[in-house]
Amino acid sequence: MLLPACGPQPQRVEDVPAPQVVNVYSHRHYDVDKKLFADFEQTTGIAVQLIDADDDQLLSRLAAEGANSQADVILTSDAGRLGLCKQAGFLQPVRSPVLDANVPAHLRDVDHNWYGLSMRARVIAYDKNKVDPKEVATYEALTxxxxxxxxxxxxxxxTYNQSLVAAMIAHFGREKTLGWCKGIVANMARDPKGGDTDQMLAIGEGLGEVALVNSYYIGKLLTDTTTAKQKARDAMAVSYPVMNGFSGTHVNVSGAGVARxxxxxxxxIKLIEFLSSDAAQRVFAEGNMEFPVKPGVAAAPTLQAFGTLVQDSLALAKLxxxxxxxMKVMGEAGWK
Ligand SMILES: [Fe+2]
Known part of the structure:
Protein backbone atom coordinates (compact mmCIF):
# COMPACT_ATOMS: atom_id res chain seq x y z
CA MET A 1 0.00 0.00 0.00
CA LEU A 2 1.27 3.47 -0.90
CA LEU A 3 1.32 5.95 1.94
CA PRO A 4 0.94 9.65 1.21
CA ALA A 5 4.26 11.44 1.52
CA CYS A 6 4.56 13.51 4.62
CA GLY A 7 6.85 16.42 5.52
CA PRO A 8 7.76 19.22 3.12
CA GLN A 9 7.31 18.42 -0.53
CA PRO A 10 10.43 18.81 -2.70
CA GLN A 11 10.37 22.11 -4.55
CA ARG A 12 9.45 21.77 -8.18
CA VAL A 13 12.02 23.16 -10.65
CA GLU A 14 9.57 25.77 -11.92
CA ASP A 15 9.13 27.14 -8.38
CA VAL A 16 12.80 28.07 -8.06
CA PRO A 17 13.24 31.58 -9.41
CA ALA A 18 15.84 31.77 -12.18
CA PRO A 19 18.83 33.90 -11.22
CA GLN A 20 18.43 37.43 -12.56
CA VAL A 21 21.04 38.38 -15.17
CA VAL A 22 21.76 41.03 -17.73
CA ASN A 23 24.13 40.36 -20.63
CA VAL A 24 26.23 43.36 -21.63
CA TYR A 25 28.13 43.65 -24.90
CA SER A 26 30.72 46.33 -24.29
CA HIS A 27 33.58 47.94 -26.10
CA ARG A 28 34.40 50.32 -23.31
CA HIS A 29 37.95 49.63 -22.22
CA TYR A 30 38.07 51.03 -18.69
CA ASP A 31 38.61 49.30 -15.34
CA VAL A 32 36.00 51.51 -13.70
CA ASP A 33 33.23 49.50 -15.40
CA LYS A 34 33.98 46.51 -13.16
CA LYS A 35 33.16 48.63 -10.14
CA LEU A 36 30.00 50.02 -11.74
CA PHE A 37 28.73 46.53 -12.55
CA ALA A 38 29.62 45.24 -9.06
CA ASP A 39 27.72 48.17 -7.52
CA PHE A 40 24.72 47.37 -9.73
CA GLU A 41 24.79 43.69 -8.72
CA GLN A 42 24.95 44.63 -5.07
CA THR A 43 22.09 47.13 -5.38
CA THR A 44 19.72 45.00 -7.45
CA GLY A 45 20.81 41.36 -7.14
CA ILE A 46 20.99 41.20 -10.94
CA ALA A 47 24.23 39.62 -12.17
CA VAL A 48 26.05 41.38 -15.00
CA GLN A 49 27.55 39.05 -17.60
CA LEU A 50 30.05 40.96 -19.68
CA ILE A 51 31.18 40.30 -23.22
CA ASP A 52 34.08 42.56 -24.22
CA ALA A 53 35.08 43.24 -27.78
CA ASP A 54 36.47 46.06 -29.82
CA ASP A 55 33.85 48.13 -31.56
CA ASP A 56 34.06 46.62 -35.02
CA GLN A 57 34.10 43.06 -33.66
CA LEU A 58 31.03 43.89 -31.64
CA LEU A 59 29.13 45.19 -34.66
CA SER A 60 30.00 42.16 -36.78
CA ARG A 61 29.16 39.82 -33.90
CA LEU A 62 25.73 41.40 -33.46
CA ALA A 63 25.14 41.14 -37.21
CA ALA A 64 26.13 37.47 -37.27
CA GLU A 65 24.04 36.54 -34.23
CA GLY A 66 20.85 38.28 -35.33
CA ALA A 67 17.82 37.20 -33.30
CA ASN A 68 19.92 34.59 -31.48
CA SER A 69 22.08 37.24 -29.84
CA GLN A 70 22.42 37.03 -26.07
CA ALA A 71 22.99 40.79 -25.83
CA ASP A 72 20.63 42.70 -23.55
CA VAL A 73 22.62 45.94 -23.34
CA ILE A 74 25.02 47.37 -25.92
CA LEU A 75 27.58 49.72 -24.36
CA THR A 76 30.02 51.72 -26.47
CA SER A 77 32.44 54.60 -25.99
CA ASP A 78 31.38 56.69 -28.99
CA ALA A 79 28.05 58.21 -30.01
CA GLY A 80 28.91 57.59 -33.65
CA ARG A 81 29.06 53.84 -32.97
CA LEU A 82 25.76 54.00 -31.09
CA GLY A 83 24.26 55.66 -34.15
CA LEU A 84 25.62 52.89 -36.37
CA CYS A 85 24.09 50.28 -34.02
CA LYS A 86 20.74 52.04 -34.36
CA GLN A 87 21.02 52.21 -38.16
CA ALA A 88 21.84 48.49 -38.27
CA GLY A 89 18.74 47.67 -36.21
CA PHE A 90 20.71 46.30 -33.23
CA LEU A 91 18.82 48.48 -30.71
CA GLN A 92 15.22 49.03 -29.66
CA PRO A 93 13.50 52.17 -28.38
CA VAL A 94 13.04 52.44 -24.64
CA ARG A 95 10.90 54.97 -22.81
CA SER A 96 12.18 55.75 -19.35
CA PRO A 97 11.25 58.84 -17.32
CA VAL A 98 14.43 58.25 -15.27
CA LEU A 99 16.67 58.40 -18.35
CA ASP A 100 14.77 61.34 -19.83
CA ALA A 101 15.37 63.22 -16.58
CA ASN A 102 19.03 62.24 -16.11
CA VAL A 103 20.39 62.48 -19.67
CA PRO A 104 20.23 65.84 -21.47
CA ALA A 105 18.43 65.70 -24.83
CA HIS A 106 21.47 66.40 -27.05
CA LEU A 107 23.31 63.45 -25.41
CA ARG A 108 20.72 60.83 -26.32
CA ASP A 109 19.01 59.44 -29.40
CA VAL A 110 15.90 61.31 -30.51
CA ASP A 111 14.10 57.96 -30.99
CA HIS A 112 15.18 56.68 -27.55
CA ASN A 113 17.42 53.94 -28.96
CA TRP A 114 20.44 54.96 -26.87
CA TYR A 115 21.42 57.20 -23.99
CA GLY A 116 24.75 58.91 -23.25
CA LEU A 117 26.04 57.97 -19.79
CA SER A 118 29.42 59.65 -19.47
CA MET A 119 30.91 62.46 -21.47
CA ARG A 120 34.34 63.36 -22.77
CA ALA A 121 35.58 66.44 -24.58
CA ARG A 122 38.02 66.22 -27.50
CA VAL A 123 40.53 68.84 -26.48
CA ILE A 124 43.97 70.19 -27.29
CA ALA A 125 46.79 69.03 -25.05
CA TYR A 126 49.83 71.27 -25.50
CA ASP A 127 53.34 71.89 -24.27
CA LYS A 128 53.00 74.81 -21.90
CA ASN A 129 56.68 75.65 -22.28
CA LYS A 130 56.36 76.21 -26.02
CA VAL A 131 52.76 77.18 -26.78
CA ASP A 132 50.77 80.24 -25.73
CA PRO A 133 47.19 79.37 -24.70
CA LYS A 134 45.92 81.96 -27.19
CA GLU A 135 47.43 79.89 -30.01
CA VAL A 136 45.21 76.89 -29.24
CA ALA A 137 41.81 78.48 -28.65
CA THR A 138 40.14 76.86 -31.68
CA TYR A 139 40.30 73.56 -33.59
CA GLU A 140 41.07 75.62 -36.68
CA ALA A 141 44.25 76.94 -34.99
CA LEU A 142 45.79 73.47 -35.28
CA THR A 143 46.02 73.94 -39.05
CA THR A 159 36.17 56.69 -33.76
CA TYR A 160 36.92 59.76 -31.62
CA ASN A 161 38.51 61.55 -34.57
CA GLN A 162 35.75 60.38 -36.91
CA SER A 163 33.16 61.85 -34.57
CA LEU A 164 34.99 65.19 -34.32
CA VAL A 165 35.10 65.38 -38.11
CA ALA A 166 31.41 64.39 -38.29
CA ALA A 167 30.58 67.26 -35.92
CA MET A 168 32.50 69.66 -38.14
CA ILE A 169 30.62 68.46 -41.22
CA ALA A 170 27.36 69.04 -39.33
CA HIS A 171 28.38 72.63 -38.56
CA PHE A 172 30.38 73.70 -41.61
CA GLY A 173 29.61 71.26 -44.41
CA ARG A 174 31.89 68.94 -46.34
CA GLU A 175 34.20 71.35 -48.18
CA LYS A 176 35.30 73.40 -45.22
CA THR A 177 35.79 70.25 -43.15
CA LEU A 178 37.87 68.69 -45.93
CA GLY A 179 40.06 71.80 -45.87
CA TRP A 180 40.51 71.44 -42.10
CA CYS A 181 41.45 67.76 -42.42
CA LYS A 182 44.03 68.63 -45.10
CA GLY A 183 45.46 71.26 -42.76
CA ILE A 184 45.71 68.67 -39.98
CA VAL A 185 47.53 66.23 -42.25
CA ALA A 186 49.90 68.99 -43.44
CA ASN A 187 50.88 69.81 -39.85
CA MET A 188 51.40 66.27 -38.52
CA ALA A 189 54.67 65.71 -36.69
CA ARG A 190 54.60 62.05 -37.78
CA ASP A 191 52.29 59.51 -39.36
CA PRO A 192 49.47 58.79 -36.91
CA LYS A 193 50.20 55.99 -34.49
CA GLY A 194 49.20 54.92 -30.99
CA GLY A 195 46.35 56.09 -28.79
CA ASP A 196 45.63 59.48 -27.25
CA THR A 197 48.03 58.93 -24.33
CA ASP A 198 50.83 58.15 -26.79
CA GLN A 199 50.38 61.59 -28.35
CA MET A 200 50.91 63.26 -24.96
CA LEU A 201 53.94 61.08 -24.22
CA ALA A 202 55.35 62.23 -27.58
CA ILE A 203 54.91 65.85 -26.48
CA GLY A 204 56.90 64.94 -23.36
CA GLU A 205 59.66 63.61 -25.63
CA GLY A 206 59.71 66.85 -27.62
CA LEU A 207 58.32 65.23 -30.79
CA GLY A 208 55.56 67.82 -31.10
CA GLU A 209 53.84 70.69 -29.30
CA VAL A 210 50.10 70.07 -29.68
CA ALA A 211 47.86 66.98 -29.67
CA LEU A 212 44.17 66.21 -30.08
CA VAL A 213 43.06 63.97 -27.22
CA ASN A 214 40.07 63.02 -25.09
CA SER A 215 39.84 64.84 -21.78
CA TYR A 216 39.85 61.72 -19.59
CA TYR A 217 43.24 60.64 -20.95
CA ILE A 218 44.74 63.92 -19.73
CA GLY A 219 43.06 63.51 -16.34
CA LYS A 220 44.53 60.01 -16.08
CA LEU A 221 47.98 61.15 -17.19
CA LEU A 222 48.08 63.95 -14.63
CA THR A 223 47.02 61.66 -11.78
CA ASP A 224 49.39 58.86 -12.87
CA THR A 225 52.56 58.68 -10.79
CA THR A 226 54.79 56.48 -12.95
CA THR A 227 58.15 58.06 -13.72
CA ALA A 228 57.92 57.06 -17.39
CA LYS A 229 55.19 59.66 -17.83
CA GLN A 230 56.83 62.41 -15.79
CA LYS A 231 58.14 64.41 -18.77
CA ALA A 232 54.69 64.46 -20.35
CA ARG A 233 53.08 65.49 -17.05
CA ASP A 234 55.57 68.32 -16.64
CA ALA A 235 54.88 69.67 -20.13
CA MET A 236 51.10 69.27 -20.25
CA ALA A 237 48.48 71.98 -20.38
CA VAL A 238 44.95 71.81 -21.75
CA SER A 239 42.78 73.97 -23.97
CA TYR A 240 39.04 73.48 -24.42
CA PRO A 241 38.95 74.65 -28.04
CA VAL A 242 35.90 75.89 -29.88
CA MET A 243 35.05 75.68 -33.55
CA ASN A 244 35.22 79.11 -35.15
CA GLY A 245 31.80 80.71 -34.97
CA PHE A 246 30.52 78.26 -32.36
CA SER A 247 30.83 78.64 -28.64
CA GLY A 248 31.39 75.04 -27.59
CA THR A 249 33.98 72.27 -27.41
CA HIS A 250 33.27 69.00 -29.21
CA VAL A 251 31.98 66.39 -26.79
CA ASN A 252 31.17 62.72 -27.20
CA VAL A 253 29.66 60.11 -24.93
CA SER A 254 29.95 56.57 -23.81
CA GLY A 255 26.41 55.33 -23.89
CA ALA A 256 24.12 52.36 -23.97
CA GLY A 257 20.93 51.02 -25.48
CA VAL A 258 18.75 47.96 -25.09
CA ALA A 259 19.54 45.29 -27.67
CA ARG A 260 16.85 44.56 -30.24
CA ILE A 269 16.63 49.10 -18.56
CA LYS A 270 17.43 48.86 -14.85
CA LEU A 271 21.15 48.72 -15.60
CA ILE A 272 21.11 51.72 -17.95
CA GLU A 273 19.03 53.69 -15.45
CA PHE A 274 21.47 52.75 -12.68
CA LEU A 275 24.41 54.00 -14.77
CA SER A 276 22.67 57.38 -15.07
CA SER A 277 22.13 57.67 -11.30
CA ASP A 278 24.02 60.10 -9.06
CA ALA A 279 26.04 57.29 -7.48
CA ALA A 280 27.17 55.82 -10.81
CA GLN A 281 27.78 59.24 -12.34
CA ARG A 282 30.17 60.01 -9.49
CA VAL A 283 32.03 56.76 -10.21
CA PHE A 284 32.42 57.72 -13.90
CA ALA A 285 33.76 61.09 -12.74
CA GLU A 286 36.11 60.08 -9.96
CA GLY A 287 37.12 56.65 -11.25
CA ASN A 288 37.61 57.40 -14.93
CA MET A 289 37.90 61.20 -15.26
CA GLU A 290 34.78 61.32 -17.45
CA PHE A 291 32.32 64.18 -17.25
CA PRO A 292 29.01 63.16 -15.69
CA VAL A 293 26.08 63.62 -18.10
CA LYS A 294 23.61 64.16 -15.27
CA PRO A 295 23.24 67.83 -14.44
CA GLY A 296 24.35 68.65 -10.90
CA VAL A 297 26.97 65.90 -10.55
CA ALA A 298 30.46 67.42 -10.36
CA ALA A 299 33.40 66.56 -12.60
CA ALA A 300 36.64 65.36 -10.99
CA PRO A 301 38.73 68.20 -9.50
CA THR A 302 41.58 67.44 -11.97
CA LEU A 303 39.25 68.22 -14.87
CA GLN A 304 37.71 71.24 -13.17
CA ALA A 305 41.22 72.69 -12.91
CA PHE A 306 41.39 72.88 -16.74
CA GLY A 307 38.66 75.54 -16.73
CA THR A 308 34.99 75.54 -17.52
CA LEU A 309 33.86 73.19 -20.26
CA VAL A 310 31.35 74.83 -22.58
CA GLN A 311 29.89 72.03 -24.67
CA ASP A 312 29.03 72.15 -28.32
CA SER A 313 25.28 71.59 -28.20
CA LEU A 314 25.14 69.57 -31.43
CA ALA A 315 22.80 66.58 -31.10
CA LEU A 316 25.18 63.63 -30.92
CA ALA A 317 22.83 61.56 -33.06
CA LYS A 318 24.43 63.50 -35.95
CA LEU A 319 27.74 61.71 -35.32
CA MET A 327 35.61 58.69 -42.95
CA LYS A 328 35.42 59.58 -46.66
CA VAL A 329 36.52 63.16 -46.00
CA MET A 330 39.45 62.00 -43.83
CA GLY A 331 40.50 59.51 -46.49
CA GLU A 332 40.33 62.19 -49.18
CA ALA A 333 42.51 64.47 -47.06
CA GLY A 334 45.14 61.75 -46.75
CA TRP A 335 44.64 61.30 -42.97
CA LYS A 336 46.05 57.79 -42.47
FE1 LIG B 1 39.19 55.81 -24.97
Missing amino acids: AQRFKGKLLVRSSEN HAKNKENA GELNVEA
Whole structure:
Protein backbone atom coordinates (compact mmCIF):
# COMPACT_ATOMS: atom_id res chain seq x y z
CA MET A 1 0.00 0.00 0.00
CA LEU A 2 1.27 3.47 -0.90
CA LEU A 3 1.32 5.95 1.94
CA PRO A 4 0.94 9.65 1.21
CA ALA A 5 4.26 11.44 1.52
CA CYS A 6 4.56 13.51 4.62
CA GLY A 7 6.85 16.42 5.52
CA PRO A 8 7.76 19.22 3.12
CA GLN A 9 7.31 18.42 -0.53
CA PRO A 10 10.43 18.81 -2.70
CA GLN A 11 10.37 22.11 -4.55
CA ARG A 12 9.45 21.77 -8.18
CA VAL A 13 12.02 23.16 -10.65
CA GLU A 14 9.57 25.77 -11.92
CA ASP A 15 9.13 27.14 -8.38
CA VAL A 16 12.80 28.07 -8.06
CA PRO A 17 13.24 31.58 -9.41
CA ALA A 18 15.84 31.77 -12.18
CA PRO A 19 18.83 33.90 -11.22
CA GLN A 20 18.43 37.43 -12.56
CA VAL A 21 21.04 38.38 -15.17
CA VAL A 22 21.76 41.03 -17.73
CA ASN A 23 24.13 40.36 -20.63
CA VAL A 24 26.23 43.36 -21.63
CA TYR A 25 28.13 43.65 -24.90
CA SER A 26 30.72 46.33 -24.29
CA HIS A 27 33.58 47.94 -26.10
CA ARG A 28 34.40 50.32 -23.31
CA HIS A 29 37.95 49.63 -22.22
CA TYR A 30 38.07 51.03 -18.69
CA ASP A 31 38.61 49.30 -15.34
CA VAL A 32 36.00 51.51 -13.70
CA ASP A 33 33.23 49.50 -15.40
CA LYS A 34 33.98 46.51 -13.16
CA LYS A 35 33.16 48.63 -10.14
CA LEU A 36 30.00 50.02 -11.74
CA PHE A 37 28.73 46.53 -12.55
CA ALA A 38 29.62 45.24 -9.06
CA ASP A 39 27.72 48.17 -7.52
CA PHE A 40 24.72 47.37 -9.73
CA GLU A 41 24.79 43.69 -8.72
CA GLN A 42 24.95 44.63 -5.07
CA THR A 43 22.09 47.13 -5.38
CA THR A 44 19.72 45.00 -7.45
CA GLY A 45 20.81 41.36 -7.14
CA ILE A 46 20.99 41.20 -10.94
CA ALA A 47 24.23 39.62 -12.17
CA VAL A 48 26.05 41.38 -15.00
CA GLN A 49 27.55 39.05 -17.60
CA LEU A 50 30.05 40.96 -19.68
CA ILE A 51 31.18 40.30 -23.22
CA ASP A 52 34.08 42.56 -24.22
CA ALA A 53 35.08 43.24 -27.78
CA ASP A 54 36.47 46.06 -29.82
CA ASP A 55 33.85 48.13 -31.56
CA ASP A 56 34.06 46.62 -35.02
CA GLN A 57 34.10 43.06 -33.66
CA LEU A 58 31.03 43.89 -31.64
CA LEU A 59 29.13 45.19 -34.66
CA SER A 60 30.00 42.16 -36.78
CA ARG A 61 29.16 39.82 -33.90
CA LEU A 62 25.73 41.40 -33.46
CA ALA A 63 25.14 41.14 -37.21
CA ALA A 64 26.13 37.47 -37.27
CA GLU A 65 24.04 36.54 -34.23
CA GLY A 66 20.85 38.28 -35.33
CA ALA A 67 17.82 37.20 -33.30
CA ASN A 68 19.92 34.59 -31.48
CA SER A 69 22.08 37.24 -29.84
CA GLN A 70 22.42 37.03 -26.07
CA ALA A 71 22.99 40.79 -25.83
CA ASP A 72 20.63 42.70 -23.55
CA VAL A 73 22.62 45.94 -23.34
CA ILE A 74 25.02 47.37 -25.92
CA LEU A 75 27.58 49.72 -24.36
CA THR A 76 30.02 51.72 -26.47
CA SER A 77 32.44 54.60 -25.99
CA ASP A 78 31.38 56.69 -28.99
CA ALA A 79 28.05 58.21 -30.01
CA GLY A 80 28.91 57.59 -33.65
CA ARG A 81 29.06 53.84 -32.97
CA LEU A 82 25.76 54.00 -31.09
CA GLY A 83 24.26 55.66 -34.15
CA LEU A 84 25.62 52.89 -36.37
CA CYS A 85 24.09 50.28 -34.02
CA LYS A 86 20.74 52.04 -34.36
CA GLN A 87 21.02 52.21 -38.16
CA ALA A 88 21.84 48.49 -38.27
CA GLY A 89 18.74 47.67 -36.21
CA PHE A 90 20.71 46.30 -33.23
CA LEU A 91 18.82 48.48 -30.71
CA GLN A 92 15.22 49.03 -29.66
CA PRO A 93 13.50 52.17 -28.38
CA VAL A 94 13.04 52.44 -24.64
CA ARG A 95 10.90 54.97 -22.81
CA SER A 96 12.18 55.75 -19.35
CA PRO A 97 11.25 58.84 -17.32
CA VAL A 98 14.43 58.25 -15.27
CA LEU A 99 16.67 58.40 -18.35
CA ASP A 100 14.77 61.34 -19.83
CA ALA A 101 15.37 63.22 -16.58
CA ASN A 102 19.03 62.24 -16.11
CA VAL A 103 20.39 62.48 -19.67
CA PRO A 104 20.23 65.84 -21.47
CA ALA A 105 18.43 65.70 -24.83
CA HIS A 106 21.47 66.40 -27.05
CA LEU A 107 23.31 63.45 -25.41
CA ARG A 108 20.72 60.83 -26.32
CA ASP A 109 19.01 59.44 -29.40
CA VAL A 110 15.90 61.31 -30.51
CA ASP A 111 14.10 57.96 -30.99
CA HIS A 112 15.18 56.68 -27.55
CA ASN A 113 17.42 53.94 -28.96
CA TRP A 114 20.44 54.96 -26.87
CA TYR A 115 21.42 57.20 -23.99
CA GLY A 116 24.75 58.91 -23.25
CA LEU A 117 26.04 57.97 -19.79
CA SER A 118 29.42 59.65 -19.47
CA MET A 119 30.91 62.46 -21.47
CA ARG A 120 34.34 63.36 -22.77
CA ALA A 121 35.58 66.44 -24.58
CA ARG A 122 38.02 66.22 -27.50
CA VAL A 123 40.53 68.84 -26.48
CA ILE A 124 43.97 70.19 -27.29
CA ALA A 125 46.79 69.03 -25.05
CA TYR A 126 49.83 71.27 -25.50
CA ASP A 127 53.34 71.89 -24.27
CA LYS A 128 53.00 74.81 -21.90
CA ASN A 129 56.68 75.65 -22.28
CA LYS A 130 56.36 76.21 -26.02
CA VAL A 131 52.76 77.18 -26.78
CA ASP A 132 50.77 80.24 -25.73
CA PRO A 133 47.19 79.37 -24.70
CA LYS A 134 45.92 81.96 -27.19
CA GLU A 135 47.43 79.89 -30.01
CA VAL A 136 45.21 76.89 -29.24
CA ALA A 137 41.81 78.48 -28.65
CA THR A 138 40.14 76.86 -31.68
CA TYR A 139 40.30 73.56 -33.59
CA GLU A 140 41.07 75.62 -36.68
CA ALA A 141 44.25 76.94 -34.99
CA LEU A 142 45.79 73.47 -35.28
CA THR A 143 46.02 73.94 -39.05
CA ALA A 144 48.04 77.19 -38.79
CA GLN A 145 51.56 77.37 -40.26
CA ARG A 146 52.74 77.88 -36.66
CA PHE A 147 52.17 74.18 -35.94
CA LYS A 148 53.72 72.71 -39.10
CA GLY A 149 55.41 69.47 -38.06
CA LYS A 150 54.28 69.99 -34.45
CA LEU A 151 50.88 68.28 -34.35
CA LEU A 152 50.34 64.80 -32.90
CA VAL A 153 47.11 62.92 -33.54
CA ARG A 154 45.99 59.33 -33.81
CA SER A 155 44.71 57.65 -36.96
CA SER A 156 41.55 58.27 -38.93
CA GLU A 157 40.44 54.73 -38.05
CA ASN A 158 39.80 55.97 -34.54
CA THR A 159 36.17 56.69 -33.76
CA TYR A 160 36.92 59.76 -31.62
CA ASN A 161 38.51 61.55 -34.57
CA GLN A 162 35.75 60.38 -36.91
CA SER A 163 33.16 61.85 -34.57
CA LEU A 164 34.99 65.19 -34.32
CA VAL A 165 35.10 65.38 -38.11
CA ALA A 166 31.41 64.39 -38.29
CA ALA A 167 30.58 67.26 -35.92
CA MET A 168 32.50 69.66 -38.14
CA ILE A 169 30.62 68.46 -41.22
CA ALA A 170 27.36 69.04 -39.33
CA HIS A 171 28.38 72.63 -38.56
CA PHE A 172 30.38 73.70 -41.61
CA GLY A 173 29.61 71.26 -44.41
CA ARG A 174 31.89 68.94 -46.34
CA GLU A 175 34.20 71.35 -48.18
CA LYS A 176 35.30 73.40 -45.22
CA THR A 177 35.79 70.25 -43.15
CA LEU A 178 37.87 68.69 -45.93
CA GLY A 179 40.06 71.80 -45.87
CA TRP A 180 40.51 71.44 -42.10
CA CYS A 181 41.45 67.76 -42.42
CA LYS A 182 44.03 68.63 -45.10
CA GLY A 183 45.46 71.26 -42.76
CA ILE A 184 45.71 68.67 -39.98
CA VAL A 185 47.53 66.23 -42.25
CA ALA A 186 49.90 68.99 -43.44
CA ASN A 187 50.88 69.81 -39.85
CA MET A 188 51.40 66.27 -38.52
CA ALA A 189 54.67 65.71 -36.69
CA ARG A 190 54.60 62.05 -37.78
CA ASP A 191 52.29 59.51 -39.36
CA PRO A 192 49.47 58.79 -36.91
CA LYS A 193 50.20 55.99 -34.49
CA GLY A 194 49.20 54.92 -30.99
CA GLY A 195 46.35 56.09 -28.79
CA ASP A 196 45.63 59.48 -27.25
CA THR A 197 48.03 58.93 -24.33
CA ASP A 198 50.83 58.15 -26.79
CA GLN A 199 50.38 61.59 -28.35
CA MET A 200 50.91 63.26 -24.96
CA LEU A 201 53.94 61.08 -24.22
CA ALA A 202 55.35 62.23 -27.58
CA ILE A 203 54.91 65.85 -26.48
CA GLY A 204 56.90 64.94 -23.36
CA GLU A 205 59.66 63.61 -25.63
CA GLY A 206 59.71 66.85 -27.62
CA LEU A 207 58.32 65.23 -30.79
CA GLY A 208 55.56 67.82 -31.10
CA GLU A 209 53.84 70.69 -29.30
CA VAL A 210 50.10 70.07 -29.68
CA ALA A 211 47.86 66.98 -29.67
CA LEU A 212 44.17 66.21 -30.08
CA VAL A 213 43.06 63.97 -27.22
CA ASN A 214 40.07 63.02 -25.09
CA SER A 215 39.84 64.84 -21.78
CA TYR A 216 39.85 61.72 -19.59
CA TYR A 217 43.24 60.64 -20.95
CA ILE A 218 44.74 63.92 -19.73
CA GLY A 219 43.06 63.51 -16.34
CA LYS A 220 44.53 60.01 -16.08
CA LEU A 221 47.98 61.15 -17.19
CA LEU A 222 48.08 63.95 -14.63
CA THR A 223 47.02 61.66 -11.78
CA ASP A 224 49.39 58.86 -12.87
CA THR A 225 52.56 58.68 -10.79
CA THR A 226 54.79 56.48 -12.95
CA THR A 227 58.15 58.06 -13.72
CA ALA A 228 57.92 57.06 -17.39
CA LYS A 229 55.19 59.66 -17.83
CA GLN A 230 56.83 62.41 -15.79
CA LYS A 231 58.14 64.41 -18.77
CA ALA A 232 54.69 64.46 -20.35
CA ARG A 233 53.08 65.49 -17.05
CA ASP A 234 55.57 68.32 -16.64
CA ALA A 235 54.88 69.67 -20.13
CA MET A 236 51.10 69.27 -20.25
CA ALA A 237 48.48 71.98 -20.38
CA VAL A 238 44.95 71.81 -21.75
CA SER A 239 42.78 73.97 -23.97
CA TYR A 240 39.04 73.48 -24.42
CA PRO A 241 38.95 74.65 -28.04
CA VAL A 242 35.90 75.89 -29.88
CA MET A 243 35.05 75.68 -33.55
CA ASN A 244 35.22 79.11 -35.15
CA GLY A 245 31.80 80.71 -34.97
CA PHE A 246 30.52 78.26 -32.36
CA SER A 247 30.83 78.64 -28.64
CA GLY A 248 31.39 75.04 -27.59
CA THR A 249 33.98 72.27 -27.41
CA HIS A 250 33.27 69.00 -29.21
CA VAL A 251 31.98 66.39 -26.79
CA ASN A 252 31.17 62.72 -27.20
CA VAL A 253 29.66 60.11 -24.93
CA SER A 254 29.95 56.57 -23.81
CA GLY A 255 26.41 55.33 -23.89
CA ALA A 256 24.12 52.36 -23.97
CA GLY A 257 20.93 51.02 -25.48
CA VAL A 258 18.75 47.96 -25.09
CA ALA A 259 19.54 45.29 -27.67
CA ARG A 260 16.85 44.56 -30.24
CA HIS A 261 16.52 40.92 -29.20
CA ALA A 262 17.13 41.38 -25.47
CA LYS A 263 15.86 38.42 -23.43
CA ASN A 264 16.21 40.39 -20.17
CA LYS A 265 14.77 43.71 -21.26
CA GLU A 266 13.61 44.90 -17.83
CA ASN A 267 17.02 44.17 -16.32
CA ALA A 268 18.65 45.95 -19.24
CA ILE A 269 16.63 49.10 -18.56
CA LYS A 270 17.43 48.86 -14.85
CA LEU A 271 21.15 48.72 -15.60
CA ILE A 272 21.11 51.72 -17.95
CA GLU A 273 19.03 53.69 -15.45
CA PHE A 274 21.47 52.75 -12.68
CA LEU A 275 24.41 54.00 -14.77
CA SER A 276 22.67 57.38 -15.07
CA SER A 277 22.13 57.67 -11.30
CA ASP A 278 24.02 60.10 -9.06
CA ALA A 279 26.04 57.29 -7.48
CA ALA A 280 27.17 55.82 -10.81
CA GLN A 281 27.78 59.24 -12.34
CA ARG A 282 30.17 60.01 -9.49
CA VAL A 283 32.03 56.76 -10.21
CA PHE A 284 32.42 57.72 -13.90
CA ALA A 285 33.76 61.09 -12.74
CA GLU A 286 36.11 60.08 -9.96
CA GLY A 287 37.12 56.65 -11.25
CA ASN A 288 37.61 57.40 -14.93
CA MET A 289 37.90 61.20 -15.26
CA GLU A 290 34.78 61.32 -17.45
CA PHE A 291 32.32 64.18 -17.25
CA PRO A 292 29.01 63.16 -15.69
CA VAL A 293 26.08 63.62 -18.10
CA LYS A 294 23.61 64.16 -15.27
CA PRO A 295 23.24 67.83 -14.44
CA GLY A 296 24.35 68.65 -10.90
CA VAL A 297 26.97 65.90 -10.55
CA ALA A 298 30.46 67.42 -10.36
CA ALA A 299 33.40 66.56 -12.60
CA ALA A 300 36.64 65.36 -10.99
CA PRO A 301 38.73 68.20 -9.50
CA THR A 302 41.58 67.44 -11.97
CA LEU A 303 39.25 68.22 -14.87
CA GLN A 304 37.71 71.24 -13.17
CA ALA A 305 41.22 72.69 -12.91
CA PHE A 306 41.39 72.88 -16.74
CA GLY A 307 38.66 75.54 -16.73
CA THR A 308 34.99 75.54 -17.52
CA LEU A 309 33.86 73.19 -20.26
CA VAL A 310 31.35 74.83 -22.58
CA GLN A 311 29.89 72.03 -24.67
CA ASP A 312 29.03 72.15 -28.32
CA SER A 313 25.28 71.59 -28.20
CA LEU A 314 25.14 69.57 -31.43
CA ALA A 315 22.80 66.58 -31.10
CA LEU A 316 25.18 63.63 -30.92
CA ALA A 317 22.83 61.56 -33.06
CA LYS A 318 24.43 63.50 -35.95
CA LEU A 319 27.74 61.71 -35.32
CA GLY A 320 26.32 58.38 -36.41
CA GLU A 321 24.45 59.86 -39.36
CA LEU A 322 27.65 61.49 -40.66
CA ASN A 323 30.16 58.78 -39.73
CA VAL A 324 30.56 57.35 -43.22
CA GLU A 325 30.90 60.82 -44.73
CA ALA A 326 33.50 61.73 -42.09
CA MET A 327 35.61 58.69 -42.95
CA LYS A 328 35.42 59.58 -46.66
CA VAL A 329 36.52 63.16 -46.00
CA MET A 330 39.45 62.00 -43.83
CA GLY A 331 40.50 59.51 -46.49
CA GLU A 332 40.33 62.19 -49.18
CA ALA A 333 42.51 64.47 -47.06
CA GLY A 334 45.14 61.75 -46.75
CA TRP A 335 44.64 61.30 -42.97
CA LYS A 336 46.05 57.79 -42.47
FE1 LIG B 1 39.19 55.81 -24.97
